[in-house]
Amino acid sequence: MDTIKYQLGDDQIPTTWYNLAADLPLLSPALHPGTGEPATVADLVGIMPKELAEQELSLEREIEIPAVVRQIYAQWRPSPLFRARRLEQALDTPARIYYKYEGGSPAGSHKPNTAIAQAFYNKAAGIRRLATETGAGQWGSALSLAGAFFGLEVKVFMVQVSYHQKPYRRALMQTYGATCVPSPSMETAAGRGILAQDPDCPGSLGIATSEAIEVAMNDPFTNYAGGSVLNHVALHQSVIGQEALRQLELAEDYPDIVIGAAGGGSNLAGLAFPFLGRQLRGGARVRVIAAEPVACPSLTRGQIAYDFGDATGLTPLLKMHTLGHSFVPPAIHAGGLRYHGIAPLVSQALQDGLLEARAVPQSRCFEAGLLFARSEGIVPAPESTHAIRVAVDEALRLKAEGRSQAIVFGLSGHGHFDLGAYERHLAGELVDEAYDAESVARSLAELPTVAGS
Amino acid sequence: MDTIKYQLGDDQIPTTWYNLAADLPLLSPALHPGTGEPATVADLVGIMPKELAEQELSLEREIEIPAVVRQIYAQWRPSPLFRARRLEQALDTPARIYYKYEGGSPAGSHKPNTAIAQAFYNKAAGIRRLATETGAGQWGSALSLAGAFFGLEVKVFMVQVSYHQKPYRRALMQTYGATCVPSPSMETAAGRGILAQDPDCPGSLGIATSEAIEVAMNDPFTNYAGGSVLNHVALHQSVIGQEALRQLELAEDYPDIVIGAAGGGSNLAGLAFPFLGRQLRGGARVRVIAAEPVACPSLTRGQIAYDFGDATGLTPLLKMHTLGHSFVPPAIHAGGLRYHGIAPLVSQALQDGLLEARAVPQSRCFEAGLLFARSEGIVPAPESTHAIRVAVDEALRLKAEGRSQAIVFGLSGHGHFDLGAYERHLAGELVDEAYDAESVARSLAELPTVAGS
Numbered sequence: 089m090d091t092i093k094y095q096l097g098d099d100q101i102p103t104t105w106y107n108l109a110a111d112l113p114l115l116s117p118a119l120h121p122g123t124g125e126p127a128t129v130a131d132l133v134g135i136m137p138k139e140l141a142e143q144e145l146s147l148e149r150e151i152e153i154p155a156v157v158r159q160i161y162a163q164w165r166p167s168p169l170f171r172a173r174r175l176e177q178a179l180d181t182p183a184r185i186y187y188k189y190e191g192g193s194p195a196g197s198h199k200p201n202t203a204i205a206q207a208f209y210n211k212a213a214g215i216r217r218l219a220t221e222t223g224a225g226q227w228g229s230a231l232s233l234a235g236a237f238f239g240l241e242v243k244v245f246m247v248q249v250s251y252h253q254k255p256y257r258r259a260l261m262q263t264y265g266a267t268c269v270p271s272p273s274m275e276t277a278a279g280r281g282i283l284a285q286d287p288d289c290p291g292s293l294g295i296a297t298s299e300a301i302e303v304a305m306n307d308p309f310t311n312y313a314g315g316s317v318l319n320h321v322a323l324h325q326s327v328i329g330q331e332a333l334r335q336l337e338l339a340e341d342y343p344d345i346v347i348g349a350a351g352g353g354s355n356l357a358g359l360a361f362p363f364l365g366r367q368l369r370g371g372a373r374v375r376v377i378a379a380e381p382v383a384c385p386s387l388t389r390g391q392i393a394y395d396f397g398d399a400t401g402l403t404p405l406l407k408m409h410t411l412g413h414s415f416v417p418p419a420i421h422a423g424g425l426r427y428h429g430i431a432p433l434v435s436q437a438l439q440d441g442l443l444e445a446r447a448v449p450q451s452r453c454f455e456a457g458l459l460f461a462r463s464e465g466i467v468p469a470p471e472s473t474h475a476i477r478v479a480v481d482e483a484l485r486l487k488a489e490g491r492s493q494a495i496v497f498g499l500s501g502h503g504h505f506d507l508g509a510y511e512r513h514l515a516g517e518l519v520d521e522a523y524d525a526e527s528v529a530r531s532l533a534e535l536p537t538v539a540g541s
Numbered sequence: 542m543d544t545i546k547y548q549l550g551d552d553q554i555p556t557t558w559y560n561l562a563a564d565l566p567l568l569s570p571a572l573h574p575g576t577g578e579p580a581t582v583a584d585l586v587g588i589m590p591k592e593l594a595e596q597e598l599s600l601e602r603e604i605e606i607p608a609v610v611r612q613i614y615a616q617w618r619p620s621p622l623f624r625a626r627r628l629e630q631a632l633d634t635p636a637r638i639y640y641k642y643e644g645g646s647p648a649g650s651h652k653p654n655t656a657i658a659q660a661f662y663n664k665a666a667g668i669r670r671l672a673t674e675t676g677a678g679q680w681g682s683a684l685s686l687a688g689a690f691f692g693l694e695v696k697v698f699m700v701q702v703s704y705h706q707k708p709y710r711r712a713l714m715q716t717y718g719a720t721c722v723p724s725p726s727m728e729t730a731a732g733r734g735i736l737a738q739d740p741d742c743p744g745s746l747g748i749a750t751s752e753a754i755e756v757a758m759n760d761p762f763t764n765y766a767g768g769s770v771l772n773h774v775a776l777h778q779s780v781i782g783q784e785a786l787r788q789l790e791l792a793e794d795y796p797d798i799v800i801g802a803a804g805g806g807s808n809l810a811g812l813a814f815p816f817l818g819r820q821l822r823g824g825a826r827v828r829v830i831a832a833e834p835v836a837c838p839s840l841t842r843g844q845i846a847y848d849f850g851d852a853t854g855l856t857p858l859l860k861m862h863t864l865g866h867s868f869v870p871p872a873i874h875a876g877g878l879r880y881h882g883i884a885p886l887v888s889q890a891l892q893d894g895l896l897e898a899r900a901v902p903q904s905r906c907f908e909a910g911l912l913f914a915r916s917e918g919i920v921p922a923p924e925s926t927h928a929i930r931v932a933v934d935e936a937l938r939l940k941a942e943g944r945s946q947a948i949v950f951g952l953s954g955h956g957h958f959d960l961g962a963y964e965r966h967l968a969g970e971l972v973d974e975a976y977d978a979e980s981v982a983r984s985l986a987e988l989p990t991v992a993g994s
Contacts (some may be wrong), residue, residue, distance in 0.1 A: 194918030260960055461689075463689070482748075510712055510716045
């Protein structure tokens with residue numbers, strides 16, 4: 089019987105998170121926007137607990153995972169690594185394709201890996217409520233789940249276009265007891281300001297982030313919880329790649345290529361960073377490919393600059409590939425990838441030649457998603473189909489070249505709340521949103537100037 | 542760290558299915574409706590392959606699982622057995638509550654356990670297309686998945702009210718490549734006949750079954766595939782209980798109470814029969830409770846009689862608790878439980894005093910489902926909430942009595958396609974459909990007479 093699943097026991101759930109910052113040659117620090125000085129723990133504790141602020145700035149390689157967090161992880165971790173044998177057959181490729189599946193978490197994606205950790209530290213710090221943004225709703229529902237587990241209220245600003253595209257995601261957050269409002273909203277100054285300029289604004293992750301941070305800044309018992317981009321989020325997601333390393337040992341294989349979809353960068357980072365860390369410490373080299381949407385291509389078309397993480401300038405300045413914080417991406421179904429920038433750690437890895445990036449159009453992603461669903465059975469989230477598209481393309485390239493290599497990609501979540509998009513794809517109604525170079529140029533012209541520079 | 546998950550390795554996937562018929566004192570055979578004689582393999586092969594017909598009539602205790610089927614099972618099996626520690630805390634009960642979760646299968650329920658097996662045998666027999674009925678869509682999507690894996694076309698007649706309540710389930714079947722039509726349809730004589738009498742008929746599992754069987758009878762390359770009720774379906778589902786037995790050994794525990802939701806009976810049978818078999822062979826006694834909806838209470842209010850499995854009389858006569866094959870149950874959200882009868886094996890077990898039955902109203906089930914989602918994180922399918930309701934009630938009884946007992950219930954699937962129902966429940970819009978005694982009386986007056994008796 090050919091093995092199709094590499095399953096680890098609960099005793100193999102990682103005991104520490106892995107921090108790539110410890111192994112990168114150089115990382116540009118986040119800056120306080122007023123002073124231009126590197127951000128400190130004191131700058132961050134207004135919106136997050138001290139432990140998370142320390143993790144955000146940490147250069148330690150390994151940080152211990154609290155026992156309570158590991159116990160909750162055990163409900164769905166270690167997550168399975170699958171060998172995609174039926175997909176390989178469908179493609180008739182000599183490639184050995186593996187995927188690390190995070191959709192088995194109760195919220196259906198990799199997001200609870202950090203949501204649980206963030207809720208734990210916030211609860212311990214006496215916080216009563218968490219505010220956040222969400223695109224497709226994967227992060228919002230993960231934080232809502234974590235709030236339910238730890239007895240924290242959760243307030244989610246959901247990007248308006250996704251709020252209407254994915255009503256069941258909203259219902260999921262409410263089922264977990266959270267409140268969810270479409271963003272931009274009239275509840276914050278940030279939202280009101282944007283609606284005054286553009287009453288029909290479809291919203292963006294950057295705008296929703298501004299709203300959530302504003303709510304957190306105005307209430308001492310409310311903190312902000314970020315679903316991607318931040319260093320501590322990439323840190324928490326490192327359980328994915330650490331497990332994959334052990335599972336590939338069981339498979340007696342090692343990847344030539346590691347692929348992840350990239351929006352804010354947390355899933356890619358979670359899967360790929362432990363492999364890159366090993367490489368940086370003298371281990372085997374892997375090609376890491378970030379798959380991003382053509383309509384929102386921060387890595388392939390963005391500028392490397394200090395920019396805000398949100399739309400209205402409430403965050404520290406982050407050095408990253410950015411399309412400009414005021415860019416509002418087209419309404420693609422992969423709402424989780426509609427972000428103007430990308431995690432500074434991912435950005436730095438690209439600059440350091442540790443990874444490459446590739447932009448893929450929506451319709452080709454859904455094609456790959458459909459092929460995957462029919463061969464492997466799991467209906468992938470629209471975000472995840474970007475990784476599948478690149479994995480399929482690489483497998484077909486290897487077929488053309490007559491070479492066998494090992495490909496590992498991140499299947500970040502299932503698409504159970506996105507079947508409306510599959511229905512539209514099957515009906516031929518899904519259009520490819522073009523890259524809007526003019527809007528990006530306008531947005532890049534508004535990049536902040538760094539104080540003191 | 543308290544254990545919350547009991548995980549087995551792939552080598553612990555059962556190698557045989559367990560057949561309760563071998564251990565029951567007496568089981569009334571299915572009858573040919575024309576002759577009144579016990580149905581034979583020859584009677585069944587018009588709509589199913591010989592292997593399944595033989596399994597349907599088999600009295601062997603153990604039947605080997607084909608290697609190909611076990612390999613596909615390995616994608617999501619052994620399914621996890623969870624200790625519901627957070628639910629226990631929420632209820633403040635001394636009860637030890639476990640649940641066997643089948644929602645991790647690609648189609649999201651226990652149904653692929655039999656769909657994969659049925660597709661395998663049909664493919665081997667040269668069949669090109671499978672026709673079936675579905676209520677909530679769990680069975681239809683499971684068979685669509687199996688069809689995609691084995692290269693079989695799948696035609697699903699979906700109960701009309703569910704077709705409109707659960708559009709994403711329909712989209713899921715289409716994503717797997719199946720075709721799905723609302724039932725009653727104009728595509729079959731059965732459907733046309735019912736629409737002629739009642740153009741607004743909401744449909745029922747019995748009606749949709751008639752349509753699927755009719756299609757199978759009229760085409761030599763099309764077979765019928767049943768998602769519940771039949772003996773071979775209960776047989777295939779026995780992997781659930783067999784695994785649970787081993788997992789409870791790991792937990793060093795044994796259930797006092799086993800609970801399953803009951804519509805056609807396949808999930809209850811799959812979980813409970815291996816425990817009952819052990820009991821019948823001299824092992825420990827367990828209380829088995831079947832949880833059924835107040836609106837469609839075949840076990841608690843039905844009559845024991847020979848009746849058709851479908852609405853128009855195309856199946857063999859089955860001896861079972863029935864509300865009458867012409868009964869059209871109210872449009873509750875647990876569409877998978879809207880069936881007029883129940884598996885003859887479950888029916889016989891009730892008559893033999895091996896299990897008890899309890900009817901629970903929809904709103905109380907959703908209440909329990911919400912409590913479960915917020916404490917355990919998994920949003921349960923409406924069908925599964927019936928089992929949760931009874932488990933919670935038993936746990937509260939044990940609390941009142943100050944006793945600790947072990948409860949195991951079947952969490953047959955997730956509710957990702959049912960969040961519209963949760964939204965209505967949260968908005969207070971969900972009404973309890975009453976038991977319609979008059980309609981049942983009318984329907985029972987139309988029970989078939991058995992030829993020769």
